[in-house]
Amino acid sequence: TQLLEQSPQFLSIQEGENLTVYCNSSSVFSSLQWYRQEPGEGPVLLVTVVTGGEVKKLKRLTFQFGDARKDSSLHITAAQPGDTGLYLCAGTGNAGGTSYGKLTFGQGTILTVHP
Amino acid sequence: NAGVTQTPKFQVLKTGQSMTLQCAQDMNHNSMYWYRQDPGMGLRLIYYSASEGTTDKGEVPNGYNVSRLNKREFSLRLESAAPSQTSVYFCASKQSAKETQYFGPGTRLLVL
Numbered sequence: 522t523q524l525l526e527q528s529p530q531f532l533s534i535q536e537g538e539n540l541t542v543y544c545n546s547s548s549v550f551s552s553l554q555w556y557r558q559e560p561g562e563g564p565v566l567l568v569t570v571v572t573g574g575e576v577k578k579l580k581r582l583t584f585q586f587g588d589a590r591k592d593s594s595l596h597i598t599a600a601q602p603g604d605t606g607l608y609l610c611a612g613t614g615n616a617g618g619t620s621y622g623k624l625t626f627g628q629g630t631i632l633t634v635h636p
Numbered sequence: 637n638a639g640v641t642q643t644p645k646f647q648v649l650k651t652g653q654s655m656t657l658q659c660a661q662d663m664n665h666n667s668m669y670w671y672r673q674d675p676g677m678g679l680r681l682i683y684y685s686a687s688e689g690t691t692d693k694g695e696v697p698n699g700y701n702v703s704r705l706n707k708r709e710f711s712l713r714l715e716s717a718a719p720s721q722t723s724v725y726f727c728a729s730k731q732s733a734k735e736t737q738y739f740g741p742g743t744r745l746l747v748l
Contacts, residue, residue, distance in 0.1 A: 621682060
């Protein structure tokens with residue numbers, strides 16, 4: 522069974538601060554996704570990383586996939602109250618396997634950005 | 637385009653009652669999934685259907701059954717609800733060979 526450990530579980534910061542959320546596993550994933558979820562809604566995909574060492578940027582959000590494809594990080598620069606939400610990492614399959622798109626989710630990080 | 641729709645939005649059951657959660661997608665996706673979300677545990681896969689006519693167990697299938705009625709619809713059934721099945725249930729779909737899963741708004745279930 523593949524597991525993803527996400528940390529921290531809770532993050533409460535002031536507007537303008539930087540933060541990093543980590544997603545770690547002992548298993549190799551063929552790809553890793555980051556989702557954001559608002560209260561009362563389903564998760565919405567932010568980004569997918571597929572290549573070891575890959576870095577993707579989405580405005581103030583930077584996503585990185587570890588070289589060994591076992592870990593990933595999400596860094597937010599100059600956080601804003603609109604960034605408040607639940608952030609989830611999710612891994613797809615393992616190298617060489619047939620996953621049918623099944624996702625293994627981390628526990629999630631609840632981010633609160635105070636004005 | 638409604639995307640992924642789920643009914644009902646909320647449900648309260650007594651222990652032992654049965655119910656079916658409905659999910660439909662209008663994006664012509666091949667694959668559909670049922671997850672449950674509990675505090676501090678992220679989302680866990682209950683069942684999935686890689687294509688019309690096929691279903692397979694996920695990580696936590698006990699106490700649930702599914703039916704892929706057609707390409708659009710994938711239902712989740714609780715035959716005899718238990719308090720441990722109190723959770724938020726999400727349905728998702730995706731196109732084969734694509735990475736993105738699209739999630740519905742969820743069904744909040746309370747089993748007393």
